[in-house]
Amino acid sequence: xxxxxxxxxxxxxxxxxxxxxxxxxxxxxxxxxxxxxxxxxxxxxxxxxxxxxxxxxxxxxxxxxxxxxxxxxxxxxxxxxxxxxxxxxxxxxxxxxxxxxxxxxxxxxxxxxxxxxxxxxxxxxxxxxxxxxxxxxxxxxxxxxxxxxxxxxxxxxxxxxxxxxxx
Numbered sequence: 001x002x003x004x005x006x007x008x009x010x011x012x013x014x015x016x017x018x019x020x021x022x023x024x025x026x027x028x029x030x031x032x033x034x035x036x037x038x039x040x041x042x043x044x045x046x047x048x049x050x051x052x053x054x055x056x057x058x059x060x061x062x063x064x065x066x067x068x069x070x071x072x073x074x075x076x077x078x079x080x081x082x083x084x085x086x087x088x089x090x091x092x093x094x095x096x097x098x099x100x101x102x103x104x105x106x107x108x109x110x111x112x113x114x115x116x117x118x119x120x121x122x123x124x125x126x127x128x129x130x131x132x133x134x135x136x137x138x139x140x141x142x143x144x145x146x147x148x149x150x151x152x153x154x155x156x157x158x159x160x161x162x163x164x165x166x167x
Contacts, residue, residue, distance in 0.1 A: 019162055023111050023131035024048065026162050029082055033106075036077045038098060039086025040067060041111065048084075056080070070094075077101040087112035087132065099125045113151045113158075119165045128165055133158040 019026070024047035029035060035052040037044065040059040048055055057066065058073040068076070077083055077098060083105045089095040091114070102108045108127045115132030122130060135141050137157035144153045151158075 020159050021162050022047070022160060023084070023109055023129060023162050026164055027082065027084075027107055027109055027129055029107075033081045034079055035082045035084065036073065036080035036105075037084040038070070038073050038077070038094075039084075039088060039112065040064070041084070041086070044084065044111070052082070073098060074101055078104060080105055082107045082109075084109045084111055087115040090114070090116075096125075099127070102126065113154075117161070117163055119163060123165045130163045130165065132161060134161055 022043070024044055029048060029051040031051065031053055033052045034054045035048050035056070037048065037055065037057045040057055040061075045055075045057070056068055056072075056076050058070045058076075059067045060070045074097065078101050080102070081104075083098075083102045085095065085098055085108065087110055089098055089110075095110075099108070103126070105126075107129065108125075109129035109131060110122060110127050111129075111131040113133045115130050117130055117132060119130065133151070133154070135158050140157040141154055144150075144157070
């Protein structure tokens with residue numbers, strides 16, 4: 001399978017149509033949309049809250065009152081017109097179950113630093129957007145991780161990439 005390549009200056013493109021930007025910039029969300037976000041993505045919340053009619057956030061750790069427990073996702077995701085899924089759902093083996101519940105969603109985005117940029121795999125499951133990172137400085141990322149840091153500390157050692165998938 002082909003791996004994404006990045007080239008150019010200014011707006012950086014990836015994988016025939018992908019760009020260096022935030023997922024919310026390419027994810028059309030309108031005032032009539034019901035958005036389901038599986039995984040708590042603080043940077044995306046502000047962008048989505050002001051645009052959607054309703055936002056359901058599902059997370060295993062419920063340290064915020066407005067967040068629903070992850071077990072509620074299978075019941076509410078079928079009502080959502082836009083679904084944002086954490087790539088962690090691949091690791092905890094809930095992605096397939098959640099994608100089955102997205103059959104009526106207009107947009108389905110897989111987001112997070114561990115998102116694999118494999119459009120040919122996800123297009124078959126009606127995923128419309130992939131959003132993740134490309135490591136630019138592996139040594140620096142390794143140092144951050146070895147010191148207990150995470151994605152927020154990667155800084156310019158990574159690029160945020162978004163790829164729209166034709167389904």
